Amino acid sequence: MDIALTDRLAALRADLPRRAELAYLFAEPLMHDAVVTELDGYAVIATPRGNLYTGLPTSLQVYFGNGAPGGRVRLSTAEPSCFVWRPASVDIVMDSHDIAATEHYERYAWQxxxxxxxxxxxxxxxxxxxxxxxxxxxxxxxxxxxxxxxxxxxxxxxxxxxxxxxxxxxxxxxxxxxxxxxxxxxxxxxxxxxxxxxxxxxxxxxxxxxxxxxxxxxxxxxxxxxxxxxxxxxxxxxxxxxxxxxxxxxx
The missing domain is CATH 3.40.630.30 (Gcn5-related N-acetyltransferase (GNAT))
Structure with missing residues (x-):
C-alpha cells in the first residue's frame, strides 16, 4: 500500500470525533488485504469478497476525508455486484454501472x-x-x-x-x-x-x-x-x- 495512503488511513482512524461513522475502518477481518485509494478528498476502501460477511460480494466503502465537501464521486470498478457504503451527502457515480440504494441504515453510537x-x-x-x-x-x-x-x-x-x-x-x-x-x-x-x-x-x-x-x-x-x-x-x-x-x- 502506498505510504501516503497508509498515512491517510491512519489519519482517518485517529479522527476521534468521527470514530462512530468510520467504525468499519477498525474491523480487522474487513480490512485484511483491503485496497485503499484516495479520490477527491475521500478514502475509498475495496475489500475482498467475504472478508467480514461471508457470502457478500466485494464491498466498496467511501469515507469523508477531513474537510471534504459533499458532492459527486466517480469510481471505476470491474465488479458489477458489490455494495457501497457512503455518507448521505455523497453521490457516487460508477463508470459503466448504475448504483441503486437497496438498504438504508441509521448508525447509532453508545454514549x-x-x-x-x-x-x-x-x-x-x-x-x-x-x-x-x-x-x-x-x-x-x-x-x-x-x-x-x-x-x-x-x-x-x-x-x-x-x-x-x-x-x-x-x-x-x-x-x-x-x-x-x-x-x-x-x-x-x-x-x-x-x-x-x-x-x-x-x-x-x-x-x-x-x-x-x-x-x-x-x-x-x-x-x-x-x-x-x-x-x-x-x-x-x-x-x-x-x-x-x-x-x-x-x-
Whole structure:
C-alpha cells in the first residue's frame, strides 16, 4: 500500500470525533488485504469478497476525508455486484454501472457514562457449549450476515425460554486494541416481543464491551422501530446515515 495512503488511513482512524461513522475502518477481518485509494478528498476502501460477511460480494466503502465537501464521486470498478457504503451527502457515480440504494441504515453510537441495566438471568453470555444452538437459532431466523467466525473473539448474549435460546444479540466485530466494536444480530422470538428482551440483550453485550471499547455502534433500518427503542433505552443515539447500494451494469 502506498505510504501516503497508509498515512491517510491512519489519519482517518485517529479522527476521534468521527470514530462512530468510520467504525468499519477498525474491523480487522474487513480490512485484511483491503485496497485503499484516495479520490477527491475521500478514502475509498475495496475489500475482498467475504472478508467480514461471508457470502457478500466485494464491498466498496467511501469515507469523508477531513474537510471534504459533499458532492459527486466517480469510481471505476470491474465488479458489477458489490455494495457501497457512503455518507448521505455523497453521490457516487460508477463508470459503466448504475448504483441503486437497496438498504438504508441509521448508525447509532453508545454514549459513555450512560448507565446500563443490570443483566439478570435468564439472559446470559454465550459460551462454546452454546455455539451450535445459537447458530441454529440465527439460521431459523434467517439472520442476515451472521457468520460463525464472528463467535471467535466476539461477545454474544442469549435469552432462554424453557431451556432453549429464544433471543440473542452479539458483535459484528470487536477491535479491543483500538477500542471500537459493532453490535447487531438482535433477534427475539415473535411470541416474546414486548417484554424488553431486546433492551436487556443489547445492554448485556454493551456492558461486556465498555471496559475495552469507547466507540460502540450499531446500524438499524429506519423501519425497525423495536430495535430503535431497544438501543435508545441502553444509551445509543443516532450519529449518521449509511446507504448500501448494489451496482447494476448500465446497458
Amino acid at each position: 459513555p457514562g450512560v448507565g446500563l441495566i443490570e443483566m439478570t438471568a435468564p439472559v446470559t453470555y454465550c459460551g462454546p457449549s452454546d455455539h451450535a444452538e445459537l447458530i441454529e437459532f440465527y439460521r431459523s431466523r434467517d439472520t442476515a450476515r451472521f457468520d460463525l467466525a464472528m463467535l471467535d473473539g466476539g461477545v454474544f448474549a442469549i435469552y432462554r425460554e424453557d431451556g432453549r435460546i429464544a433471543g440473542a444479540c452479539g458483535t459484528h466485530f470487536v477491535n479491543r486494541a483500538d477500542g471500537v466494536a459493532m453490535i447487531g444480530f438482535l433477534e427475539v422470538s415473535p411470541q416474546l416481543r414486548g417484554r424488553s428482551l431486546g433492551r436487556r440483550l443489547m445492554a448485556a453485550v454493551t456492558a461486556a464491551l465498555i471496559n475495552d471499547c469507547d466507540t460502540i455502534v450499531c446500524d438499524i433500518a429506519p423501519r425497525n422501530v423495536g430495535s430503535q427503542r431497544a438501543v435508545a433505552a441502553v444509551g445509543f443515539t443516532p450519529t449518521c446515515t449509511k446507504f448500501v447500494g448494489e451496482l447494476r451494469v448500465i446497458g
